[in-house]
Amino acid sequence: MDCIFCKIAAGEIPATVVYEDELVKAFRDLEPQAPEHVLIIPKKHVGSLLELGEEDKDLAAHILADVVPKLAKELGVAEKGFRIVCNTGEEGGQTVHHLHVHLLGGRSMQWPPG
Numbered sequence: 001m002d003c004i005f006c007k008i009a010a011g012e013i014p015a016t017v018v019y020e021d022e023l024v025k026a027f028r029d030l031e032p033q034a035p036e037h038v039l040i041i042p043k044k045h046v047g048s049l050l051e052l053g054e055e056d057k058d059l060a061a062h063i064l065a066d067v068v069p070k071l072a073k074e075l076g077v078a079e080k081g082f083r084i085v086c087n088t089g090e091e092g093g094q095t096v097h098h099l100h101v102h103l104l105g106g107r108s109m110q111w112p113p114g
Helices: 004-009 054-074
Strands: 017-020 024-028 036-042 082-085 101-105
Touching: 004 024, 004 036, 017 036, 017 054, 024 054, 036 054, 054 082, 054 101
Parallel strands: none
Antiparallel strands: 017 024, 024 036, 036 101, 082 101
């Protein structure tokens, strides 16, 4: 498989890593859309939210309940607020077909987003 995020997860492509554990890796986005813009990816290849299976429930919960709050606090955006985005599919804006969550903060977010 020729997946750029799998290669980042495996350490084959360098990234500015801000967090890593046995399940996920989080790194700075190369084209940040906010002062703090981090991508959180599972180390296991999952193509999108639609490909999460029953066996991935703990992984999804870990990302949302453990990693996002931890990083938001460490990045200094928890108090004022932040946004998480998980683009899915072509019309959803997904350009890399490996599940990833964007954590954006450090500025006021607008609505609608896109």
